Amino acid sequence: xxxxxxxxxxxxxxxxxxxxxxxxxxxxxxxxxxxxxxxxxxxxxxxxxxxxxxxxxxxxxxxxxxxxxxxxxxxxxxxxxxxxxxxxxxxxxxxxxxxxxxxxxxxxxxxxxxxxxxxxxxxxxxxxxxxxxxxxxxxxxxxxxxxxxxxxxxxxxxxxxxxxxxxxxxxxxxx
Numbered sequence: 001x002x003x004x005x006x007x008x009x010x011x012x013x014x015x016x017x018x019x020x021x022x023x024x025x026x027x028x029x030x031x032x033x034x035x036x037x038x039x040x041x042x043x044x045x046x047x048x049x050x051x052x053x054x055x056x057x058x059x060x061x062x063x064x065x066x067x068x069x070x071x072x073x074x075x076x077x078x079x080x081x082x083x084x085x086x087x088x089x090x091x092x093x094x095x096x097x098x099x100x101x102x103x104x105x106x107x108x109x110x111x112x113x114x115x116x117x118x119x120x121x122x123x124x125x126x127x128x129x130x131x132x133x134x135x136x137x138x139x140x141x142x143x144x145x146x147x148x149x150x151x152x153x154x155x156x157x158x159x160x161x162x163x164x165x166x167x168x169x170x171x172x173x174x175x
Contacts, residue, residue, distance in 0.1 A: 015050075017057075024045075035071070036071060041065075045063045056103060056106060060091070060094075063089050065086070067085030078119065106144070110138065127163075133154070133157075136154075156174070159173075
């Protein structure tokens with residue numbers, strides 16, 4: 001980057017900024033008899049990003065996602081699916097050259113846990129009723145003191161889908 005002024009402060013960082021990312025993901029599952037299926041999946045990524053700034057100019061990050069799904073068919077017209085998962089995003093921002101900054105090192109670490117139970121019931125040909133329950137819980141840790149460090153969202157939902165002639169109809173409620 002050419003020398004410039006950023007937010008009223010001179011900025012001259014002629015160094016080459018780098019980016020590194022290593023990641024791996026996997027998914028495994030199996031179809032069982034009677035319409036049953038299970039699946040597990042995961043992702044892990046970590047890396048480093050360098051950039052020009054008058055404050056912190058380097059981020060180290062880790063991202064992870066893990067989850068599972070179980071689908072069962074208790075009756076010919078009824079599919080039920082359970083899903084569970086966790087995701088994490090952890091980011092540490094620092095100064096590459098070690099020069100003290102206005103903000104100092106900053107960390108932002110979030111975790112999200114999810115659970116879902118969905119039931120799909122075939123009412124008639126081309127008509128499906130769906131009933132379910134979702135839960136999401138978020139938590140944050142880090143150098144910023146937020147008013148609330150966690151939140152959750154839970155909901156019951158219902159939906160009706162039908163094909164009428166050449167049209168699709170959908171009614172849904174979520175609370």
